[in-house]
Amino acid sequence: MIYDFIVVGSGSGGGSLSYYLNKSGAKVLLIEAGKFYRKDTFPKTEAETSAHLYWGGGIEFGKDGKMGFLRTRMVGGSSIVYQCLMDRFDDIAFNDWRAESGVEWFNNQEMDKHYTQVENDMVLHTFQREEMRRNGILFADACDKLGYKWGFLRRGQSNCGAEKGNDCVGCLGGCFRDSKQSSLVAFIQKAEKEGLEIVAETEIHKVEPNSNTCKIHGLQNGKQVSFEGKKVILAGGAFGTTRMMTMSGFKSKLPALGKNFASHPQFMWLGFQNEPVDAHKGMFQSVASKDPSFRAQGFKLENVFASPISIGMLMNVTGAKHQEYMKKYRYMQCIEVAVRDENIGEIQCDNKGKLTIVKPLSDQDKTRRDKGLQAIENIMMTAGANEIYKSNFYFGLHLMGGCVMGTDASKSVVNPEFQVHGEKTLYIADSSIYPNAPGINPGLTIKSLGHRLATQLLK
Numbered sequence: 001m002i003y004d005f006i007v008v009g010s011g012s013g014g015g016s017l018s019y020y021l022n023k024s025g026a027k028v029l030l031i032e033a034g035k036f037y038r039k040d041t042f043p044k045t046e047a048e049t050s051a052h053l054y055w056g057g058g059i060e061f062g063k064d065g066k067m068g069f070l071r072t073r074m075v076g077g078s079s080i081v082y083q084c085l086m087d088r089f090d091d092i093a094f095n096d097w098r099a100e101s102g103v104e105w106f107n108n109q110e111m112d113k114h115y116t117q118v119e120n121d122m123v124l125h126t127f128q129r130e131e132m133r134r135n136g137i138l139f140a141d142a143c144d145k146l147g148y149k150w151g152f153l154r155r156g157q158s159n160c161g162a163e164k165g166n167d168c169v170g171c172l173g174g175c176f177r178d179s180k181q182s183s184l185v186a187f188i189q190k191a192e193k194e195g196l197e198i199v200a201e202t203e204i205h206k207v208e209p210n211s212n213t214c215k216i217h218g219l220q221n222g223k224q225v226s227f228e229g230k231k232v233i234l235a236g237g238a239f240g241t242t243r244m245m246t247m248s249g250f251k252s253k254l255p256a257l258g259k260n261f262a263s264h265p266q267f268m269w270l271g272f273q274n275e276p277v278d279a280h281k282g283m284f285q286s287v288a289s290k291d292p293s294f295r296a297q298g299f300k301l302e303n304v305f306a307s308p309i310s311i312g313m314l315m316n317v318t319g320a321k322h323q324e325y326m327k328k329y330r331y332m333q334c335i336e337v338a339v340r341d342e343n344i345g346e347i348q349c350d351n352k353g354k355l356t357i358v359k360p361l362s363d364q365d366k367t368r369r370d371k372g373l374q375a376i377e378n379i380m381m382t383a384g385a386n387e388i389y390k391s392n393f394y395f396g397l398h399l400m401g402g403c404v405m406g407t408d409a410s411k412s413v414v415n416p417e418f419q420v421h422g423e424k425t426l427y428i429a430d431s432s433i434y435p436n437a438p439g440i441n442p443g444l445t446i447k448s449l450g451h452r453l454a455t456q457l458l459k
């Protein structure tokens with residue numbers, strides 16, 4: 001059987017793309033390396049979540065052992081664990097993408113129709129004052145006193161049940177109510193009902209494009225399997241797609257493969273308050289910085305929180321001191337800074353598929369981080385913290401680049417039509433094509449690029 005379209009990887013990019021392709025009546029196959037969980041089968045404990053939902057069984061580290069990466073593996077990809085904050089890019093982000101890539105359609109006018117369609121296909125909710133929890137109130141009130149601009153976040157959610165005592169920290173391991181608008185909820189389950197074929201637990205290792213079709217090969221339950229499509233679209237995420245492309249021998253043809261990796265490094269600090277904050281309760285994240293001067297300086301702040309295990313891992317202390325801090329879990333105010341980093345990182349892959357991530361922080365990244373951390377300290381002190389835990393552990397949650405889009409085949413991997421340079425039947429549509437870090441939550445744009453490619457392919 002030759003499919004019209006095969007999409008490899010079912011995260012933010014692959015989920016929306018396969019939904020829009022499938023709607024046309026085309027014969028579409030969606031392939032995913034991880035398992036197919038539903039709302040009632042997601043792992044129930046944090047340890048199981050870590051072991052079953054992440055490549056490498058949890059946090060993976062870069063070559064220097066400093067920065068932790070979270071990369072998921074299941075139907076829905078990272079959208080199963082993401083916070084689902086859905087932001088459009090601003091002109092700053094698109095102007096920088098255009099300058100780096102030479103791609104003229106990277107602008108808000110061209111992207112508006114794609115953003116609008118995806119927004120219409122998701123349930124989006126902008127938080128309001130009465131929904132703010134104390135962690136958000138402390139953040140917003142201190143920002144007001146300091147003259148920092150802030151605003152409410154927009155999140156994909158339909159019915160979280162916070163008023164009934166439901167805590168959204170839990171949905172970072174998969175939403176048990178199908179409220180959070182993951183790719184699974186917003187796109188894949190709907191497309192499944194309309195006939196989308198989904199093959200899970202199948203890891204693709206090799207792609208073989210020719211002029212009329214593209215063959216792909218991988219492993220399913222330890223056995224070699226192959227599929228053939230008129231067009232194959234890789235959407236395995238920055239690491240996954242770069243790995244498939246490298247294992248398929250493209251590095252010699254496309255020197256930019258694996259280059260330009262960026263990740264919005266995120267640092268979380270904890271401010272201890274005299275009264276309980278209960279930051280883990282209800283919809284735990286509602287506000288973020290909206291200060292133009294922060295944007296110009298290359299960072300943003302969000303009021304965040306996490307489960308006890310994740311918070312415990314931020315601390316570089318042991319024994320009694322660790323216990324003393326963790327006993328004050330209910331008193332923690334938490335703010336993170338996400339740095340708009342330079343894309344000097346590299347995703348390296350050997351011929352057996354072993355990845356090595358080289359991701360140093362540049363001097364500019366460090367300056368941006370320090371300015372953001374200073375703003376966090378100002379907010380926490382103004383909010384009345386009696387102590388601040390200044391964690392130096394940092395994560396990359398937004399994995400971008402490795403197969404960047406551009407007009408110049410010596411500096412990019414896909415052309416402005418999402419096609420791998422020099423290939424007619426092989427495309428890429430995920431965060432690996434991002435030319436540089438936008439400094440804005442990437443998920444909505446990944447889904448909208450999926451809509452753009454679907455529209456183009458269906459023409």
Ligand SMILES: Cc1cc2nc3c(=O)[nH]c(=O)nc-3n(C[C@H](O)[C@H](O)[C@H](O)COP(=O)(O)OP(=O)(O)OC[C@H]3O[C@@H](n4cnc5c(N)ncnc54)[C@H](O)[C@@H]3O)c2cc1C
Pocket residue numbers: 008009010011012013014031032033034070071072073074075076077078079081082083084085086087202203204205235236237238240241244397398399429430431432441442443444446
């Ligand atoms: C904890 C967390 C919170 C986040 N919060 C937000 C947020 O609030 N807002 C936002 O915009 N972004 C957020 N992000 C980032 C966002 O989730 C990602 O940027 C986005 O989902 C990436 O989409 P993608 O399609 O590129 O890759 P992914 O969503 O990672 O999907 C790739 C899929 O491909 C599969 N795959 C890889 N290799 C293969 C292979 N060889 N064969 C078959 N399948 C393969 C993977 O298993 C995976 O399921 C968050 C991320 C994390 C980890």
